[in-house]
Amino acid sequence: MRINSKLLGGLLALTLGHSASAVAGLNIFACEPEYAALAKELAPDASIYSATTAMQDPHQVQARPSLIAKMRQADLALCAGADLEIGWLPMLQMKSANANVRDGSDGMLYAAELIETLDKLDKVDRSMGDVHAKGNPHLHFSPRRFLQVAEAVTARLKRLDGDDSAAYDAAFARFSERWQAAIPGWEASAQELAGRKVIAYHTSFRYLFDWLGIEQVADLEPKPGLPPSSGHLASLLERARKGDVSAIVVASYQDTRGANWLAEKAGLPVLVLPMSVGGNEESQDLFSLYDSVINLLKGAN
């Protein structure tokens, strides 16, 4: 009857999709693809799941059944934090009934809490739009901050999975070395972009622009979280006619209609940048994501 029981087990595994790989290492739940990609660098043996893709606005996610099921099995959840996931992560934590990923547990890590975010606010009011006090959460385009996050993730991995300490140290050393070697290359390549002025959708690339010296002079959103309105676009056209703006920048999950209208009227290029790994063909990992956004920005003369 051994065959039968095997068959049954196989069927059961198929029906329930139970991840057999949990044996191989930790089970990591990443809120955004950049954290799934980081986990891949730092914990190659782990079973990693990304709750969102680069085509999805990570703020507008729903606490859907599949995410609850994945959260239920996680040993570690890696998220941007700074309230980016405020609409769905607390509910996943509640519904998954998994003590590992409670706030304050070793298995719940918010990147924004490990570094100094940009644009922290002392005073917030919803009349300013959908803003918050903890600063901008899209910090994965700050290479130095992201390295700090990587270090903290490694410390956390070691605490959760002490037996493999040496392997985690080695993985971090490898990543850190490659990352630090890549930074000067990116900076050299992006030198010509310093001082550029762009109009962008939201503050999605705040850290990238901060790093490369690009200035976002206007926002397609009238207020954070509000869709571009025709009146607002008209005022942006006025701004663009000053002639100092070089491009309109939109992230891979943002609607390009407003940007296209403005681009046509103002004679500017629209650059759709991948927001994260998987946001375009080229962005297969963190390194190629950085390569891709810099190449796309340079492509706009």
Place this chain on the structure above:
Amino acid sequence: MNIFRLSVLASALISAAAAAETPTLGNPAISAVLDGYYQSGDRALGGREEGFGLGESELAISANIDDLFYGKLTTVIEAHDGETELELEEAFIQTLALPGGLSVRAGRFLSDVGYLNNQHLHSDAFAGRPAVYRAFLGSHYFDDGLRLSWVAPTDLYWTFGVEGFKGDKMRAEDEHSEREFDTVGVYNAFTKLGGDIGDNSSWQLGLAYMKNQNGRLTPHEEGEEVHAEDEHAHDHSHSAAYTGENTYVADFVYKWAPNGNYKYQHLTLSGEFFRVNDFKAPELHEEEHEEEEGHEHAHGKDYHQGWYLSGVYQFSPSWSAGLRYGELDTQLAHDDHFDAQKLKETEVSLNWHHSHFSTVRLQYTRQQGTNFDGISDDNLFTLQYVMTLGAHGAHQF
């Protein structure tokens, strides 16, 4: 064009995330919901009334109590018939660290029966709950009790739970207050399954069985009329208008968004089916005989039943539209027999969302009643706003 001196403004433009901090001990999540409306007529079965009015204005506070418990308190203020009522909708604690995917919730909370019931009214796409909810659950079934639930450690979402409640709201009529009711009146067992289909779609199926110890009608006495309608049509006590000993519920939800990106467009299809059996009093035997005038005669069935189907499409960040159709078949106790009643509701809503936090809704409702007092074929218009302030609400599936 100082307005667009964004280098200055940029410091105030933060990523799309909320004003509220993640709730902590020293900083609980506090939120309020404001709901006001004008409606051109009365809704059947305890829906909104004609004229200007307030819906459920809600004030909620929640936080982790410590590393083992979470707590929430929700008060609802309702005004109708010139009176203001304060009601406690939620006052519960929930465990955070039980092993094996188990959790316990205790206190007053929303039952996990059906799809809509565990969600707050302000997140609905229509101005009221479907007729099945108003008939069988008092619109929104919250009660004092205990829940034990379990989430399976599988990639397919599977949860199972049991609840026990006081069940006062689900009691059958008792005109003479002589009946001995069970103090734990309602037991509910539910299960939900769900998952994704590719990047674009997600689904969930739910089944529930609710046992109501006090659901059967009280044995009938000569000359008395049990008229659920009169008792409940304008009774906002949140009691169920029709009860029975055994209730079976099946529900489904399907959501679609291009690339799974809910920001610009998404579609939600959902439906629920309720059947309530065993409502007749033990001594009450149905006798077939001719009706008095003015009532359409129909054989009373042995069950109440209802269902609805709903589709809501958000076609831009600012606009969404919904269409919902539902039917209700109930048996109204009348002297020593039952009269069949039917209610059909068609609802169309158009919603404007200026932001994540505000909705203005225009809704058209057609209610067609057979044997429902005062409802024959009515066309209603509702103009409503629902707005939230304070902590960021949850995007519940």
